[in-house]
Amino acid sequence: MSDALVETLHSSLLELDQPKTVAAARAICSGDGEPSAEQAVQALAAALEIVGQRFQQEDWFLGELVYAGEIAKQAMEILTPHLSALATQSSGTLVVGTVAGDMHDLGKDIFITYARSAGFEIIDLGVNVSAERFVEATQVHRPLALGISCLLTICAGGIPQVIEALAERRLRDGLRVIVGGAALTAEFAAEAGADAFAPDAVTGTRVIEKWSGV
Amino acid sequence: MREPVEIELQPLGQSISVEPGTSLQDVLHGYGVEFPCGGNGRCGGCRIKLLAGTLAVTPPQAQILSASEIEQGWRLACHCRVDGCLTLEVEQWDTAILTHHASLQFAPRPGRGIVVDLGTTTLVAQLLDLQSGRVLAVQKARNPQAVRGADVMSRLARALEPGGRQELADLIRNEIGALLVGMLDSAPNAEKAIESVVVVGNTVMHHLFCDLDIESLAYSPFDSPNDGLQEFTAEQLGWRLPGSPRVRFLPGLGGFVGADILAGVLATSMHESDEVVALIDLGTNGEIAAGNRERILCTSTAAGPAFEGGRISQGMQASTGAIAEVRAEGGGLACHVIGGGKARGVCGSGLVDAVATSLDMRLIRPNGRLADGSHSLPLTNDICLTQSDIRELQLAKGAISAGLRILLARLGTDEEQLAKLYLAGAFGNYVNPASARRIGLFSARAERVEAAGNTALLGAKLALFGEGFADMRFADLLSRIEHVPLATDARFQEVFIAETAFPGPQ
Numbered sequence: 166m167s168d169a170l171v172e173t174l175h176s177s178l179l180e181l182d183q184p185k186t187v188a189a190a191r192a193i194c195s196g197d198g199e200p201s202a203e204q205a206v207q208a209l210a211a212a213l214e215i216v217g218q219r220f221q222q223e224d225w226f227l228g229e230l231v232y233a234g235e236i237a238k239q240a241m242e243i244l245t246p247h248l249s250a251l252a253t254q255s256s257g258t259l260v261v262g263t264v265a266g267d268m269h270d271l272g273k274d275i276f277i278t279y280a281r282s283a284g285f286e287i288i289d290l291g292v293n294v295s296a297e298r299f300v301e302a303t304q305v306h307r308p309l310a311l312g313i314s315c316l317l318t319i320c321a322g323g324i325p326q327v328i329e330a331l332a333e334r335r336l337r338d339g340l341r342v343i344v345g346g347a348a349l350t351a352e353f354a355a356e357a358g359a360d361a362f363a364p365d366a367v368t369g370t371r372v373i374e375k376w377s378g379v
Numbered sequence: 380m381r382e383p384v385e386i387e388l389q390p391l392g393q394s395i396s397v398e399p400g401t402s403l404q405d406v407l408h409g410y411g412v413e414f415p416c417g418g419n420g421r422c423g424g425c426r427i428k429l430l431a432g433t434l435a436v437t438p439p440q441a442q443i444l445s446a447s448e449i450e451q452g453w454r455l456a457c458h459c460r461v462d463g464c465l466t467l468e469v470e471q472w473d474t475a476i477l478t479h480h481a482s483l484q485f486a487p488r489p490g491r492g493i494v495v496d497l498g499t500t501t502l503v504a505q506l507l508d509l510q511s512g513r514v515l516a517v518q519k520a521r522n523p524q525a526v527r528g529a530d531v532m533s534r535l536a537r538a539l540e541p542g543g544r545q546e547l548a549d550l551i552r553n554e555i556g557a558l559l560v561g562m563l564d565s566a567p568n569a570e571k572a573i574e575s576v577v578v579v580g581n582t583v584m585h586h587l588f589c590d591l592d593i594e595s596l597a598y599s600p601f602d603s604p605n606d607g608l609q610e611f612t613a614e615q616l617g618w619r620l621p622g623s624p625r626v627r628f629l630p631g632l633g634g635f636v637g638a639d640i641l642a643g644v645l646a647t648s649m650h651e652s653d654e655v656v657a658l659i660d661l662g663t664n665g666e667i668a669a670g671n672r673e674r675i676l677c678t679s680t681a682a683g684p685a686f687e688g689g690r691i692s693q694g695m696q697a698s699t700g701a702i703a704e705v706r707a708e709g710g711g712l713a714c715h716v717i718g719g720g721k722a723r724g725v726c727g728s729g730l731v732d733a734v735a736t737s738l739d740m741r742l743i744r745p746n747g748r749l750a751d752g753s754h755s756l757p758l759t760n761d762i763c764l765t766q767s768d769i770r771e772l773q774l775a776k777g778a779i780s781a782g783l784r785i786l787l788a789r790l791g792t793d794e795e796q797l798a799k800l801y802l803a804g805a806f807g808n809y810v811n812p813a814s815a816r817r818i819g820l821f822s823a824r825a826e827r828v829e830a831a832g833n834t835a836l837l838g839a840k841l842a843l844f845g846e847g848f849a850d851m852r853f854a855d856l857l858s859r860i861e862h863v864p865l866a867t868d869a870r871f872q873e874v875f876i877a878e879t880a881f882p883g884p885q
Contacts, residue, residue: 223754223766226747226773231876266598268866271875292866293599319536319597 171200171208174240178212181229183236190240194247202247209237209244213282217367227275230366234278241282255286257309257377260302262290263346264323269316272346276312276366283370285309285377296323296330303336310341310373313359318348325357332358341376345369387466389430393565399463403427403434403456405699405717410517412469418457419811425456432465486844490574491515493562493624494839495555496639497580497588498522498662499531500687500696502555503836506562509574512844516566523554524587530684531583531635531664535597538587548590555588556618563620572622576613577851579629579839581637581664581679582606589628596635600864606631608852627851629842632668633862635679640666641853641860642838645845647801647831649675650856654798655790657783659821660834661686662804665779668860669786669797675860676789680782685775686727686810691768695724697809702729702758704811707736714758722759728809733758734772735814738881745881747773776820777879783821784878785868794823803834819882 170193177185193205216233219225225233259280263273270292277287288306290298303311311331315321324344331337344354345363354362363369383396388410397406404418404425412425420439429452436449437458444453456469487510496503499522506516524547527537538544559576563569578588582603586593589609596603609628613620629638643658643666644650650672657669665682668675688694688701695701700723704715712733716722725733737743737756744750747769757763787793794800800823802812812828815821821828831837842851865871 223770224748224752226770226879228746228876228880268599268601268864271872274872317532319532319539 168200170196171204174205175208175212178209178233178236178240179215181232181236183232183239186236186240187243190243194243202244203249205244206241206248209240210283213237213279213367217279217365217371220365220367227271231275231278234275234282234366237282238278256284256374258286258288258306259310259312259373260288260290260299260306260308261312261314262294262299262302263292263314263316264320264327265293265295266320266323267315267317267346268292269314269346272316272366273312273314276314276345276363276369279366279370280312280373283374285370285373296327299327300330300334300336303331303340304334308340309377310343310360312363312369312373313342313344315344315346315348321348321353321357324349324353324359328358341373343369343372384461385464386461387431387464389466389468397461399461401461401719403459403461405719406461407456407467407469410469412456420455420458423455426453427456427459428452428468429454430466430468432463434459434465435462487511488574490622491571492574492843493559493576493620494836494843495559495576495578496833496836496839497551497555497578497584498639498835499534499581499584499664500525500529500662502558503833504555504558504562505836505840506566507840507843509844516562518558518562518565520554520558522584523550526550529689531581534583534587535593538593539597544587544590544593547587551584551588552616552618556616559618559620570621573613573620573624574622575843576620576624576626577629577839577843578626579638579642579835579842581639581662581666582631582635583637585609585628585631585637600634600867602634602862602864603631606633606637608850629839629851630853630857632677632857632860634864635664636666636668636677636862639835639838640668640677641856642836642842643801643803643831643834644668644675644838644856644860645841646803646834646837647799650859652798655787655792655796656799656801657787657797657823658801658803658831658834659779659783660803661779661810665775665782667779667782667786669783669790670860673859674790676786676863677860678782678786678863678865680778680865682775682778683771685730685768685771688724688726688730690771691725691730692765693724693762694730694768695726697726697728700724701726702733702762703809705729705732705736705758707740712736712740712758714762722762725758725762725764726809728811728814729758730764730768730772731810731814731818731820733764734769734881735811735817738817739885741884743769743881745883747879747881772818773879773881776818777875780820780822781871781875781878782865784874785865785871786863788870789863794821797823797827800828801831801834802828803831817882817885819878819880822882 174189342359343361344359351362361372381399423443434454440455490509492507502520504518591605607630611626631637652671660666665680668677699718701717702714702725703717754766755763
């Protein structure tokens with residue numbers, strides 16, 4: 166059994182060594198099933214957890230956060246076909262978008278990378294998403310949670326509008342709403358009627374994992 | 380302690396009292412003297428004329444000024460310290476415009492005119508003699524709208540509230556009206572007619588001053604159909620000016636890029652240049668224009684206020700008590716404090732210097748992390764930079780340098796080939812270009828980087844004096860300028876992330 170390969174996958178992601186991480190993922194897939202792709206995915210998730218801690222502790226910044234997410238994504242693409250049917254089952258569906266009037270997608274996209282790595286299926290509505298489009302997507306996809314991003318203070322008023330529109334269509338019950346972005350605070354999120362505030366992509370992913378019971 | 384000494388400023392007719400040994404740079408900036416190279420004795424832009432008293436001629440002055448100029452009393456304000464009572468002539472017109480704009484179609488005409496640079500933070504007005512081109516008086520004030528938020532987005536939010544738009548329009552019109560009356564009173568012949576008033580500012584300032592619908596600027600795609608030339612009579616604005624002049628707010632260029640950048644294009648002659656040149660104007664917003672006589676692209680970036688000391692834990696504006704310069708000395712960091720007293724905080728130029736110096740000393744890694752693993756970098760006993768402050772600067776500089784790279788790429792060129800990079804606004808006056816380059820704000824070769832001072836005010840003067848701009852609509856020029864919204868550029872995000880890092884060891 167070659168736990169060394171899993172260890173390499175984990176450590177090379179934390180060294181932001183893309184070739185080495187990808188090579189380790191390939192080696193695991195072409196092996197005899199020991200270590201398994203599932204073990205590899207767990208190692209990646211554990212490494213991303215550490216990436217998140219480093220970001221929160223200010224050791225790392227956006228560049229490392231985005232790059233680590235990108236490397237993990239590439240490794241996941243290699244590993245996914247080798248996962249058992251049980252393991253490929255989605256942890257849940259998330260509908261994600263940036264609020265109306267706001268064109269910023271950076272924070273939203275980092276969140277999506279991390280949530281996908283955690284096994285969630287993402288419906289990305291893009292930027293400048295109207296309340297109506299959030300409602301429609303919720304009706305169609307019946308997601309576990311709705312994620313709304315907002316960078317501009319002036320657009321933050323759009324968030325309670327989305328949540329009210331969901332309530333009007335009786336879609337709010339059983340749906341969790343998480344919001345994040347530079348314009349927002351935990352207080353604002355609570356006042357707007359959201360279930361959670363994500364100060365960063367990693368924390369946000371952890372909140373959703375809790376909701377899905379992963 | 381020695382007795383304070385008096386400095387009399389002509390033609391302003393004002394007197395100020397300072398401690399002996401005070402640097403003229405610290406004092407005169409508030410009176411309209413510009414320091415294009417940041418006070419390094421390189422450009423000669425801050426020249427003043429000594430009418431009475433003595434000021435020593437230091438070696439940098441002897442290099443820039445000719446013997447006959449020195450004989451006539453010319454000095455560089457950036458290299459003078461006050462020793463005794465003085466009378467100075469501090470008009471800037473001759474040096475700032477005529478020497479750099481030999482091609483200006485200057486048509487002398489009788490009368491007087493006024494230009495106003497309406498900044499998000501600061502207002503500057505100049506009274507000009509249209510016959511001689513001389514600056515007769517200068518006035519500065521804070522933008523009173525600042526009580527409703529420091530940046531344009533919070534002003535917009537206020538304007539969208541009931542009664543907010545009217546309040547902001549009244550605030551700014553009343554303040555400028557009072558500023559102009561005060562300026563006229565400070566100059567001789569206060570009753571002499573004013574022919575024309577030219578106002579420049581960013582698009583939000585334009586709309587709030589002109590009391591226009593701002594809904595289109597508050598939401599995506601952030602482009603207003605009403606950013607053209609706006610004309611008023613002085614009476615319409617409630618201004619009591621002799622001669623009842625027309626007041627014109629010059630047209631904007633699209634999005635948040637306003638008449639101040641149109642003025643910047645005029646001031647740098649970008650629209651007449653054969654080669655591609657670029658202008659970065661770092662105020663509360665960061666705007667960039669790049670191009671040549673054929674085509675000009677412009678954009679605004681969400682750089683945030685870090686370059687003005689905003690969102691920095693111990694940040695402050697460039698005023699008394701601010702650490703404005705930092706350099707390596709004896710293995711540590713040495714700080715220059717404006718006014719010479721105890722440091723109260725750090726302003727944008729000090730922040731850029733501190734990070735640039737720390738990168739050289741390997742106190743900060745290229746990824747922005749403090750090398751010792753701590754979360755703060757002491758600058759003095761009381762003032763330090765936190766890790767978050769460095770992150771703020773990374774975001775701000777990443778936005779600007781990514782914007783510049785994308786504009787140049789669209790023009791089919793890059794910084795390496797750029798013929799000239801003009802730095803305006805806060806930059807021109809304060810930020811050390813070498814430090815700005817060290818943190819990776821730009822990579823253009825040092826000899827091609829030029830501090831351009833307040834290009835908004837310079838350009839407004841060119842519009843006021845220029846013969847070909849009679850209608851002030853700039854239709855031909857505007858047809859060659861294209862606004863690029865960075866949010867919709869597919870590459871912006873990737874370039875921005877890459878540009879948040881600092882350049883490696885040099």
